[in-house]
Amino acid sequence: MSDRAAKGSPTLEDVAREAGVSRATVSRVINGIRNVDPSIQDVVRRAIAATGYVPNRAARSLVTRRAGSVALVVSGAGEDDGDGPEAPFRGQVLADPFFGRISSGVVGFLRQRGMHPLLMLADSTDARKQVVSYLRQGHADGALLVSIHARDPLPEMLVGAGLPCVLFARPPQPVPISYVDLAHRDGGRLAADHLVERGCQHIATISGPLDVLASQDRLAGFRDALARHGHPYVPCEEGNFTLESGERAMAALLAQHPEVDGLFVANDLMAQGALHVLREGGRKVPEDVAVVGFDDSSAAASARPPLTTVRQPIEEMAAEMTRLLLDRIDQPDRRLTSVIFEPTLVLRQST
Amino acid sequence: MSDRAAKGSPTLEDVAREAGVSRATVSRVINGIRNVDPSIQDVVRRAIAATGYVPNRAARSLVTRRAGSVALVVSGAGEDDGDGPEAPFRGQVLADPFFGRISSGVVGFLRQRGMHPLLMLADSTDARKQVVSYLRQGHADGALLVSIHARDPLPEMLVGAGLPCVLFARPPQPVPISYVDLAHRDGGRLAADHLVERGCQHIATISGPLDVLASQDRLAGFRDALARHGHPYVPCEEGNFTLESGERAMAALLAQHPEVDGLFVANDLMAQGALHVLREGGRKVPEDVAVVGFDDSSAAASARPPLTTVRQPIEEMAAEMTRLLLDRIDQPDRRLTSVIFEPTLVLRQST
DNA sequence: GAGCGCTGGGAGAGCGCTCTCTGAGTGTGT
DNA sequence: ACACACTCAGAGAGCGCTCTCCCAGCGCTC
DSSP states (O other), X not given: OHHHHXXXXXXXXXXXXXXXXXXXXXXXXXXXXXXXXXHHHHHHHHHHHHHTOOXXXXXXXXXXXXXXXXXXXXXXXXXXXXXXXXXXXXOOGGGOHHHHHHHHHHHHHHHHTTOOOEEEEEOSHXXXXXXXXXXXXXXXXXXXXXXXXXXXXXXXXXXXXXXXXXXXXXOSSXXXXXXXXXXHHHHHHHHHHHHHHTTOSSXXXXXXXXXXXXXXHHHHHHHHHHHHTTOOOOOEEEOOXXXXXXXXXXXXXXXXXXXXXXXXXXXXXXXXXXXXXXXXXXXXXXXXXXXXXXXXXXXXXHSSSOOEEEEOOHHHHHHHHHHHHHHHHHOTTSOOOOEEEOOEEEOOTTX | OHHHHHHOSOOHHHHHHHHTSXXXXXXXXXXXXXXXXXXXXXXXXXXXXXXXXXXXXXXXXXXXXXXXXXXXXXXXXXXXXXXXXXXXXXXXXXXXXXXXXXXXXXXXXXXXXXXXXXXXXXXXXXXXXXXXXXXXXXXXXXXXXXXXSSSOSHHHHXXXXXXXXXXXXXXXXXXXXXXXXXXXXXXXXXXXHHHHHTTOSSEEEEEOOTTSHHHHHHHHHHHHHHHHTTOOOOOEEEOOSSHHHHHHXXXXXXXXXXXXXXXXXXXXXXXHHHHHHHHHTTOOTTTTOEEEEEEOOHHHHHSSSOOEEEEOOHHHHHHHXXXXXXXXXXXXXXXXXOEEEOOEEEOOTTO
């Protein structure tokens, strides 16, 4: 007790002495490997408890060459660079609940394995380099990558550095990386089927930015389904996923197509903006116009009326992404695998 | 090149050989210590570039006894325990934009020092134990603690384990820990002064849960200021920071005090709920009722009308919290310091 | 010119762990 | 009875780095 206090925390050696066995045996017990006599296991475990031993992570990973942790990297938001280092809060990416739900899923999954993610932001060329070099130092065994926009070079940089890596969402260019994604087309289809079923005759949509794959797919799925239902033409305004852009798009739609009675909006935040404009325009939702959102974010529940919306199982997707990464770290040679999740329709009062 | 590929990544030894100096010298150059001849520094740097050397984090922290990273721990949300481990997504804490803004501030500050936080959730007794043991293994040199509610035992557990630690928000019980906090009373005062100045005569408030220190302080500051302005009595309904509770509280307030023409709500989300109820009740905001929120969250900007609100500089607070922790890690013996931030009033259309 | 401090660099001892190798002890087959 | 396999535990060599010695060289004082 006293000498331990002087020497810092107890080591394997201390436990071994306490238990009257060798370091190797204690190590075996701790890592649960090979055949150790049960009675000796007991003695060792008692010694561990007595000394209050905790394995030293650095020493362990020095020899195993494993960090025992993974990084959660949020990338993008800085295609254009040359940004000053004096902008530490630039980009509210982390404050986006979408990202929060991903963290939730990742943390929830990792903790079951006694792990915790390293949170990193890669929003400029410099930051991306820093991330790669940091990971190469062995701070993490792999990376979970949430990329904000197209043409992000980070996935390739990580693969180039030999780091296991899984993406959230399919990469725009084909890169040999595992990923999880949502069947966005099916989400669009769900919305379309629902609006038709509700009896809407004049259906329009507000899409996300069309350089984003997910936006394209949601729109395509929506249009395809409507075409099958006999609506070959669907008015569409493009937004950029913000509330204001939703308001703008709705106003434009209303001006050009005042007869609209059914609306699909590519995310909940824009849908909330659309609701504002519809209300100001004197349209009742859902009586005059039925509105379907996308994501099932908190904005959907807090909108008035609450939004019917296409739900992405983000937490489950994030958990699966994490599982894929851990698998890959364990077996680097295994074939790449990707998992596509199906969206579901959440019915609320807006339709 | 070829032998390096065979042996994994290059080590100090490799760089030393390439540069024709000793390991120690290379180490000195990398860590920028002591006097190394500039010409030799140059040679070494070239050798580092040539070999593509990256220092091995594990080896380094084994000898320095420093992890070189800190943990961001979100605690609480599980006073009551005995929860099954099968609930990985329980608690949407991480999806809360409030927490997102904290992460943003922390990450933004740390990255300037080439560091990244470890994200941990401590929402049950088991999880808290796991967190402490994980940190004791040396995964991080200290913890940033965001505690969700009162009587969280984690701060004391961490201090007990000898881990440097800084809290976001003042601990309910006096614990010898540094913290950052907002002058919540001043926030309440700002709201009161503003409503009085706007000419409101019948002022009411919706408070947060009154077992939370911040809620108490906001209410007390609000009441004190109103009393000074000659409003000794202020109707108050207690909410729990959710949208629904804001709706409920507003309905109750409206029923008992239909004459209300000024309202202070202890957070933006509840204020948004209040706005819904006011609109349904046919009251115009701000003409009939002026509404002030708290936080300046995204809900404030997306509300209709946009909310006048008391702004917490969360990112700055988080950055300062991080600075305090790093200071403490560097100089463990230094006196505890805490920093209180002043709120500001953000004027929008709701008043 | 002997003694001194001061600077620049090398040698080498670990940090705490894992893991291979070795060897003692215990069955099992013929 | 002996060879052989098999189980279990210890010895010891590192993993890659830092950091404390230690020593060589140089310029200075007296």
